[in-house]
Amino acid sequence: MTKPQHHELVVIGAGICGATIANELLERGKAVCIIDAAPSPATGCSSHAYAIAHPHIGKGSPRLLRLTRIAFLLAEARWKNVWQQHGIFQPTKKDKIFNRAEMTEHLCSLGLDQDMAIAMDAQEAARVCGIEQSGVWLPRGACLNLHETSKQLLQDHEYLTYLWNTRIVRLEECGNQWHLFDSSNQLIVTANKVIVACAMDAKALLASIDIRLPLKPVRGQLSIFSIEQGGAWINKLPRVGISGDGYCLPAKQFEDGSYQWIVGSSFDEGEDELTPRETSDDFNREQARGLVNYPEGDLRALTKAGEFVGIRCVAGDRLPIIGALTQRPGIFLATALGSRGILWSALAAKLVTAQLLEDDFALLARFGFAADLVAALAPARFFAGAAPSALGALASNSKPILPVGSKAK
Numbered sequence: 203m204t205k206p207q208h209h210e211l212v213v214i215g216a217g218i219c220g221a222t223i224a225n226e227l228l229e230r231g232k233a234v235c236i237i238d239a240a241p242s243p244a245t246g247c248s249s250h251a252y253a254i255a256h257p258h259i260g261k262g263s264p265r266l267l268r269l270t271r272i273a274f275l276l277a278e279a280r281w282k283n284v285w286q287q288h289g290i291f292q293p294t295k296k297d298k299i300f301n302r303a304e305m306t307e308h309l310c311s312l313g314l315d316q317d318m319a320i321a322m323d324a325q326e327a328a329r330v331c332g333i334e335q336s337g338v339w340l341p342r343g344a345c346l347n348l349h350e351t352s353k354q355l356l357q358d359h360e361y362l363t364y365l366w367n368t369r370i371v372r373l374e375e376c377g378n379q380w381h382l383f384d385s386s387n388q389l390i391v392t393a394n395k396v397i398v399a400c401a402m403d404a405k406a407l408l409a410s411i412d413i414r415l416p417l418k419p420v421r422g423q424l425s426i427f428s429i430e431q432g433g434a435w436i437n438k439l440p441r442v443g444i445s446g447d448g449y450c451l452p453a454k455q456f457e458d459g460s461y462q463w464i465v466g467s468s469f470d471e472g473e474d475e476l477t478p479r480e481t482s483d484d485f486n487r488e489q490a491r492g493l494v495n496y497p498e499g500d501l502r503a504l505t506k507a508g509e510f511v512g513i514r515c516v517a518g519d520r521l522p523i524i525g526a527l528t529q530r531p532g533i534f535l536a537t538a539l540g541s542r543g544i545l546w547s548a549l550a551a552k553l554v555t556a557q558l559l560e561d562d563f564a565l566l567a568r569f570g571f572a573a574d575l576v577a578a579l580a581p582a583r584f585f586a587g588a589a590p591s592a593l594g595a596l597a598s599n600s601k602p603i604l605p606v607g608s609k610a611k
């Protein structure tokens with residue numbers, strides 16, 4: 203039997219989350235070993251090429267609003283070179299009446315300046331974004347190819363070790379080290395600190411050290427539609443992204459005059475089946491009508507040309523789980539990114555690195571990151587006896603509490 207490798211820092215999972223954290227650590231001069239069950243980066247949910255990012259601006263969930271603003275700024279700064287900034291329009295909900303003064307005040311209260319979010323009536327929105335609906339224009343909203351980005355983050359580096367085709371199924375504490383085992387119960391790696399960034403699989407992995415995480419899968423399908431030249435939809439297609447009930451990217455015109463339009467996403471709670479479904483495309487066609495406010499649009503004219511299917515990993519309270527697992531020193535979590543992989547991985551990279559290197563929180567604090575937000579993301583929030591503290595809550599045991607009520611999208 204070969205001697206297991208030893209690494210100071212190991213990241214399990216090479217999706218956008220693990221890749222971003224590993225990259226941040228490399229940038230901080232640390233050596234990192236990244237382990238993934240697959241033969242290459244971003245083969246899971248992060249094989250997604252059409253993810254969008256914008257700060258959340260809805261009412262309620264004040265911590266979510268603060269967190270997404272900070273995470274958006276971090277993501278934008280991190281990925282500026284590959285950030286496809288086309289702007290995103292968020293229409294007023296159909297059952298709400300638009301009030302510009304009220305909305306402008308709300309945006310101000312969130313610390314969103316005019317260069318980040320502008321309330322618009324339908325005429326202005328038609329002029330600026332080509333969408334005749336009232337709502338909020340987020341000019342810095344963007345799209346990111348998670349697959350390409352993850353690959354770039356994990357380019358060869360003298361301090362980076364990869365272990366592909368390696369599924370870790372069990373962790374074991376041994377003195378002040380962690381031992382990582384594969385499915386044949388072979389000790390693969392020993393490490394001082396382990397960052398668990400393997401989405402849904404974090405649940406089984408953490409169960410091996412008696413930590414129960416309230417994670418569940420949510421299947422999603424994004425549809426790539428093709429629209430023929432001259433079709434009635436053409437005048438309705440957006441030139442910016444739209445985020446509301448579902449989301450879409452700006453429509454793209456091809457040389458032959460036809461368009462490609464990417465619309466999503468279906469939402470199947472508790473399911474983890476990756477086979478594409480026609481019912482999901484039908485759902486997305488309906489969303490498409492709603493997004494551009496075209497209820498009479500002929501759905502058959504949205505011809506299916508492709509899709510992306512992924513399994514989101516979601517926590518009981520819909521916030522990501524990011525931070526030190528204080529009941530198991532040396533273990534850090536970054537999972538449950540839900541539908542905000544871009545934002546939460548940018549935030550996770552800074553937060554986990556700050557905790558792991560026992561850094562000061564100056565950078566995060568500059569962005570408005572405060573102790574209550576750290577506690578809101580901390581793994582310990584799910585465990586009985588958790589008490590908020592600046593570096594994450596301490597817990598008395600690992601019995602999970604499933605929070606009720608707070609439904610952050």
Ligand SMILES: Cc1cc2nc3c(=O)[nH]c(=O)nc-3n(C[C@H](O)[C@H](O)[C@H](O)COP(=O)(O)OP(=O)(O)OC[C@H]3O[C@@H](n4cnc5c(N)ncnc54)[C@H](O)[C@@H]3O)c2cc1C
Binds near residue numbers: 219512
């Ligand atoms: C339809 C759909 C639309 C979405 N739209 C958006 C969007 O518009 N904007 C946005 O920001 N996000 C969006 N998301 C969410 C985003 O795709 C995810 O949040 C993100 O990809 C999750 O990244 P991750 O690194 O946590 O997980 P993953 O990408 O799933 O990576 C986990 C990695 O861990 C590895 N792994 C798993 N178990 C083990 C193990 N035991 N040992 C070793 N390796 C292991 C896997 O092989 C995988 O590479 C969407 C998701 C879906 C499904």
